[in-house]
Amino acid sequence: SLAKRHKFWETQPVGQFKDLGDASLPEGPIEPPTPLSEVKQEPYNLPSPYEWTTCDLDSEDMCNEVYVLLTNNYVEDDENMFRFNYSKEFLRWALHPPGYYKSWHIGVRVKTSKKLVAFITGVPARIRARDTVVVMAEINFLCVHKKLRSKRLAPVMIKEVTRRVHLENIWQAAYTAGVVLPTPVSTCQYWHRSLNPKKLIDVGFSRLGARMTMSRTIKLYKLPDQTITPGFRKMEPRDVPAVTRLLRNYLKQFVVAPDFDENDVEHWLLPKEDVVDSYLVESPETREITDFCSFYTLPSSILGNQNYSTLKAAYSYYNVSTKTPWIQLMNDALIVAKRKDFNVFNALDVMHNETFLKELKFGPGDGKLHYYLYNYRINHVLRPSELGLVLL
């Protein structure tokens, strides 16, 4: 990536590879805000066959158009065997957090057919970088239809979402990607814990280990039917204040982390069927909430398999351990995920996740997830364990 030209990204206020050695550059915003009167008032020009559209996900039809575009054209693994299949309910959850802007849900249509062929989104979030809380846009769901790739549409979409974010007087952003761009704040490894090893092997997600039989493999990943931690239960609305306190105190230790308040916790962490699951440990003795774990539901379409069409995957979200050991807490998370018929439980090596990954029989994934900040310099590339942020 050092040799590669980034004709678009070299024009953007992001850390540039050439600056990596330069420790003299100050941490913080790379460019000052532009006076709102000087922000471009009209949308960027698209190539003539296309037009901008704002996607209202509360509209069943529009939400369905976005769902279909992503289902057929969004992120695939490196071997093109799986493609993320975010559900409509999940998209509404991910894109309607407190304070969201509909204008940041941007689509591109073909003028004649009105077909939706591209998409990019932002949602506002308060992110702390070291000791500074910054209102940022979390950018996600950048997608160009497979038939319109390599036409430099992505830079135009990125500039347009940047312009609309600027109009709301927000000047920073956070995003993650499986590709290397100028310049990662951190690079994380993802890990997978088999819950249904037979299906994972049948679809080619996993391979039978050397000198392993299928029955030996099934036994290796077997989990108890019941969770073992006393006081382990689903999170409920009445728990929002205590979970907010627990999570805010836990996230303080990371260099980059969300600055969640009770409204944010209510939206992002209250259980929502087939979207997000969250559990906590309420001490039977003291009634205090001492631990928390959560995971979100993100299936992947299985491309080209006769017997299965969908891989049901759970992704580790935010977890806190203050009394229950990490291994025990996360093993209970695996137990409830298995009981809910997830095939695999995925986790990044962020926060304290590396303390349980190996012991709970996670295997390393085949790629990396890079974290980025836009118009904000963090001087040293962060270790994954310094990151307290999970983007969907």
Ligand SMILES: CCCCCCCCCCCCCC(=O)CSCCNC(=O)CCNC(=O)[C@H](O)C(C)(C)COP(=O)(O)OP(=O)(O)OC[C@H]1O[C@@H](n2cnc3c(N)ncnc32)[C@H](O)[C@@H]1OP(=O)(O)O
């Ligand atoms: C203050 C507010 C600021 C807000 C904005 C902040 C920044 C937000 C940034 C967005 C964050 C999104 C986060 C997110 O959604 C999570 S990462 C998932 C991105 N989506 C996918 O992978 C879906 C499948 N792929 C596609 O749809 C296309 O391949 C896409 C659309 C990815 C690129 O379409 P294409 O037809 O393949 O390519 P061209 O149009 O010809 O353009 C090529 C240029 O695009 C650069 N590129 C490629 N992939 C990128 C990626 N994932 N991020 C950023 N840039 C990416 C590439 O380096 C090159 O620039 P360079 O020449 O300089 O190298």
Ligand SMILES: CN(C)Cc1n[nH]c2ccc(-c3ccc(F)cc3OCCn3ccnc3)cc12
């Ligand atoms: C984060 N969010 C922005 C979506 C996103 N974009 N790009 C990505 C690249 C990797 C991961 C990822 C993150 C955690 C994980 F355990 C497995 C992952 O990908 C496996 C490979 N894969 C891709 C599609 N189906 C399977 C997510 C993403």
